[in-house]
Amino acid sequence: MDNENTVKYAIECKGITKTFGSVVANDNIELTVKYGEILALLGENGSGKTTLMNMLSGIYHQDKGTIYIGGEEANINSPVDAMSLGIGMIHQHFKLVEVFSAGDNIILGTEKKKMKPKALKEEIRNISKNLGLEIDPDKKIYNMSVSEKQTVEILKVIYRGAKILILDEPTAVLTPQETEKLFALLRKMKEQGCAIIIITHKLNEVMAISDRVTILRKGKSIDTVNTSETNEKHLTELMVGRPVSLEIERNEVENKEKILKIVDLTVMKGDGTKALDDISFNIKTGEILGVAGVAGSGQKELCETIAGLMPAKQGAILYKKENIIGKSPSEIIKLGISMSFVPEDRLGMGLVASMGMVDNMLLKSYKDKKGFFVDRKPARELAKKLKDKLKVVTPSIDTPVRLMSGGNVQKVLLGREIESNPNLLITAYPVRGLDINSSYTIYDLLNEQKEKGVAVIFIGEDLDVLLELSDRIMVLCHGKITGIVDARKTTKEEIGILMTGGTIGEEEEND
Amino acid sequence: MDMFLNIFVAAVLAGTPLLFGTVGEIINEKVGHLNLGVEGMMSIGACAGFMAGYVTDNFIIAIIASFVAAALASLIYAVLTVTFMANQNVTGLTLTIFGIGLSNFIGIYMLGKSETGTLKLPENITAQMRDIHIPMLSDIPIIGKMFFSYNPFVYMGIIIAIAMGFYLYKTRLGLNLRAIGENPAAADAAGIKVTKLKYINLIIGGGICGIGGAYCSMIINGGVWISNNVGGLGWIAVALVIFASWKPVNAIWGSFIFGALRVLKYYIPKTVFPFPNAFYDMLPFLITAIVLVITSIKQSKENNIPESCGINYFREER
């Protein structure tokens, strides 16, 4: 580490803590950046990166801790404060006004002297030319591609003369060529003395662009290392934690049968890009198929397409030899396919936030009995049973699940799915944000299902868990399958390479 | 020709109160607030304007009073929806009930104090509100009557509409406020003082509605106070905002068309068009409903209701 007394930092965060309701998003975080330096902020989803950056840019305000900008204590109460301190943020979800032109978005909110529209456009063109960017100031945002929008975002902060740039996962939406261009731009700005923080979880990018790396994990700052003195493996360890033996039991189940076969499946996102690109795989009963990949590699779309919530563009999903593409979600539920997706905000589409456990038990089964009325008796019993079995902490089974802690919400969600006796159980991020004990409860549940002969697709973040829980691991990268490996034989490094788009020598034959 | 001229003049006169209400509501909606309290704000403006005119016998003071009173009413709405994040629809409807009630209440209270049992605006102010005679221009045949023969409200309305159009679409401040209505989070991130601008524009918009109210109480009934003098014009203004596709300058001709629809029934003989009167009254709303459906089918991003209109903004909302 540098000597802290002599270096004047562009940003210095000391003991930053921020909670949302009962969720601690940032816990006593320490972070420093110098001018003329690129710092990578590395961490898994939900590790608190974006929350921290939102505090630097004035969107949130910290509950505890101090931020120093250029060595002075700063109180960032609003984006205006952040801007006058020279901080500019490029958000992951662009903060652009869709119906405005690029030019209007760039000058929005600035208090520079009013200029004639023509002169203004000229200035914007000049700035973009200097940085090797191309932009038509008159083009409306809603007519723009994602990378064009990002360019507008970058120009926006540069136009404001930001000296400290924060980029939140800027490469997630870019092609490799566009990423290279962006990095060239960032290096140029670094030479000009800017301090840059780039949030990412792609290790190869961290190695390529950053000078130092700060690693966050579960809302805590774990370590800061010089990029030149580290390697991807070390960073992975810091990000995911030491390789630990979790000792999850894994049994072999006899009489496996193929139950789901996905053939040449292609799914498009709303913006016209491919979410899943020609993927084929299968899963057998009595097997846990782990799915690894950085966030946004197509996991969500895979779940939703199988559940009938998203249309497929090409390919087939064969469930017991019958193509289920085109079936409605309720038909698919009836076939015994259960899907549970735990999004970053933990609620989302699996549960109804304002309802209690009882009513949430009913979500997929309320129509099972005939008649006009909802029969809550079985749901109430089920809720009670789950509460005891999974040790769900809640004041009562009628308390809105919104008021329950994340771990308990997930237990409710997964518990309900399992109780519906599915043949195929798809579960995404079921242990997201859970403590050790709750996580083990979930693993046991999944193993129990597998032994019963259920086919389980487990989409996870923690590679250690995937390695120990799954029978096979499928790795997704940019919507493509980069490999399907035997979880008993593979290593963490091997999966890490596949996740970032690399290939390994031998792949399991995909039949 | 004569009939056309008469219809034109009548349409402009009938459209003028709508113009104020519409321009005021456009400002409110552009900053992200679907204020259903237009009728109430206009009523309060109507009352304040009339009473100030009645007491002071001064037109300028009456206009200022109507603006200030309705702006204050709008301030109540702003406090509740911006700072207290109350539901916009419910708050707006409450403002309408409150405004009409307060206006009528004060009207009857004043009537009770009046010796004659009626309230009529005094001579001086009535004279000030007469049609303005512009030397030369007003004397041009036809053109003079069509464009230069109106009471001061008409010109004030057109000037305000053009000024607000300029403000919204040609100035930096207007750009900022439109950004708030479209995407407050983006505006906030760009350093725009969202709360402050919301307050300012809600108040200005409310005040403009109030002047429209003053027209209702001071002009329409010949300077005699009657209860419920706004009589639903505020709701037509809400419709007109859509018809004018949220542009103040469109509101000028839009309000004159809607004004024409309100007077046509008196001019067009039933032998020519056998439409019942109710049909003309319904038309503004029917057309607006159709416009709404068409814009939603076209999914047009522009010429549509501001994206975040109706939704309160809380910066730390996740």
Add this chain to the structure above:
Amino acid sequence: MTNQAVQKSKEPFARIVKKSEMSGKNVAILRIMAFLLAIVAGGVFILCIGENPFAVYGAIISGAFRSVMAFQGTVKIMIPLLITSLGVTLAFKMKFWNIGAEGQIIMGAIFASYFALFHDTLNHTLLIFAMFIAGIIGGGLWGLIPAFFKSKFDTNETLFTLMLNYIALHIVSYLRDGPWMDPGSQGYSKIATFSKNAMLDRVMGVHIGWIIAIILTVFVFIYIKYTKQGYEISVVGESHETARYAGMNVKLITLRTMFLSGAICGIAGMVQATGSDKTLTTAVAGGVGFTAIIVAWLAQLNPVMIFIISFLFSVLEKGSSVLQSSYGLSTDCADVLQGIILFFVLGCELFVRYKFVFRKKGGA
């Protein structure tokens, strides 16, 4: 430059932050406090106009209860308000902003009036039944239209339902001036008073609308709480995504719920026309559709609370009618008081989910 900015940037005086949610009991206490505060504010208004707040409030309450007749009057005001509030509740539960209750009331009344005017020779029970069904269909169709455009094209329902109110209103004035004009009215255009056969029966001095209203309260309560369809409405209202995930047909549910919401408002129209007004006028809804939105919202969409709040509203309205005779205050006083009370109650809602954090002394 940065140093200056740091000094300039002061912490704001107060900041609104989300807090962990309150318990039901505390929320209730908060709301009661808000109500009391509102009453005090209304009292200040009364003081301002030179009257004694206690006396005026007392007069309002006695005005609503002082005699059997007065109480019957209160109930009469309450009936359409209660029914309509129940109607819009179904739509709001689905987060469908049905501002169109006013129009749905009118359409219900028009459809029912058709039978009252042109088929009044039917057997009385049959006629009442026919009018009831007509009211349901009229209001229901008027609710279905915006739901159709919403689910098909995502047409803004707040504005669309608002327009439909006035379209309905002018349909009445068309009927009044034209096809349905009472020939016996000697040029003054109005619709004929219904024949005795087409009027709702009275029970305990008030038309049977009150029984219908009570039945509907129970019905809506059960419908929301215990039926599959009610359950679906809650889920769709929470998130379309979740509803689809659970295999629900969101479009169908939207259409069905809006039909029902409109239908209940239509019943209010039928009851008002055939029970209270005994004819069809343009004032059949008379703003009840808007007040009902406020009632439903204040009651947090809970039918029992709706019953209580619509009763309070009716007491205020009926009671203030005596203010004219005893204090020379116009009945508009009720609207002003209503407005003031509502402003306070609306403002207090913030504190259920948020709190103000004030700047610490000597901070920044």
